[in-house]
Amino acid sequence: MAEYAGVSQKTVSNVINQYEHVSDKTRRAVQEAIDALGYRVNLAGRHLRQGRTGMIALVVPELDVAYFSELAAHVVAAAEQRSHTVLIHQTGGRRDRETSALHGFDADFVDGVIISPLALLPDDLRAADRGLPVVLLGERDTTEARDHVGIDNVAAAREATAHLLAGGHRRIAVVGGRLDPASGTDRLRTQGYRQALEAAGLPFDPDLVVPVDAFHWLDGARAAAALADRGAVPDALLCLNDHLALGAIRALHERGFKTPDDVAVCGFDDIEAGRFSIPSLTTVAPDKAALARAALELLLMRVSSGSAVPLPPVEERCVAHRLVVRESTAGC
Incomplete structure (x- = not known):
């Protein structure tokens, strides 16, 4: 291959291993030789040698x-x-x-x-x-x-809660939230939620923190159904992942509540399903x-x-x- 490209074997090795200090002209010549000769890098051999x-x-x-x-x-x-x-x-x-x-x-x-x-x-x-x-x-x-x-989970939940507050919502439940001191994403997001309430001068109501067994569709549906069935539906839900949010929207719909007219819903994670749901889902999107x-x-x-x-x-x-x-x- 080196002879075909008109370069040394060392230069071929440098191109294959993606070393930076190779000119574009030389890189193109080696790549043309690779394509013409049908060469394939033996990655397994390379890794084993290392x-x-x-x-x-x-x-x-x-x-x-x-x-x-x-x-x-x-x-x-x-x-x-x-x-x-x-x-x-x-x-x-x-x-x-x-x-x-x-x-x-x-x-x-x-x-x-x-x-x-x-x-x-x-x-x-x-x-x-x-x-x-x-x-x-x-x-x-x-x-x-x-x-x-x-990601900064505290900041993300604070921003999402502030968005709901800016829409005039005052009774915001956090679905999947936790009050205990154990570390975890749910605790950090609950902390951000509380910070947003405090910044808005609103009291924190622990009854609006709704824990779940898991972060699946069904858990979100059960949490929203429990709120509705006890006559305690808030005017917004901050759900700590999109599965919970979409499950909650379904349960609310089955009980005659419209989203967002009656209950606004925000999720976390920006999964693809949320872009195509009816209504489409507001969410925190990590990169x-x-x-x-x-x-x-x-x-x-x-x-x-x-x-x-x-x-x-x-x-x-x-x-x-x-x-x-x-x-x-x-x-x-």
Whole structure:
């Protein structure tokens, strides 16, 4: 191939390995040779020569929750651009399956793990395989020496609640919220909700915090139905994911309440279903592509450096989010 392109074998290697210091003219010549000769890079051989597998694991609670399936698609796309394969592992939110992932599934077939945990305890992270690079998504104990990528959940919930308040709503229930001090996305979003109420000079009513067993369609429907059936329907719902929001809208509709005329509804995550629902769903949209890129970049940095346990300070990356206003809060 080098002879065909009129360059050295070293130059061919530099182009294939995407080194920066190669001229565009040389890069085009090598690419034309690759195309003409039908050359294919042996990625497995390359990774093995580097002492790696070229495979990373993405560990999520549930793939049938659209946020995680959409996020997984972004991780796979980002990994393909870096010549890596993604093994997707579903835990069901089970602690034993999450801890197994932290130990590389008791096998040496992944170079690192990106994990969005639900059940892990701080002790699990301390006892994890320290030789395996791990990047955490979502929320975590801030004392643990692991890289982390997420959005500012407090600010996002505060902005969403302020949007509902600006529309004249005063009795806003937070579906999926939590009052206990345990860490987690639901607690942080509840905190942002309370901050918005305080900024507006409104009292906090703990009866408007509606916990759920899980963050599925049915749980949102049950929460809204319970509010309606006890005659306590608020004038707006802040639902802590889009599945809860869409389930709530359905339950309200079945009981004769119109969204947004009677009850405005806002969700979180900007899943595709919310763009096509009737009414379309106002939601907080995290930049899922940026989440995927940042998590992969951090992980591969640790893999390439051979440093699974980062030296302090731990990398903490906050990815952008935005409030997408649609029909379910029209007029807000």
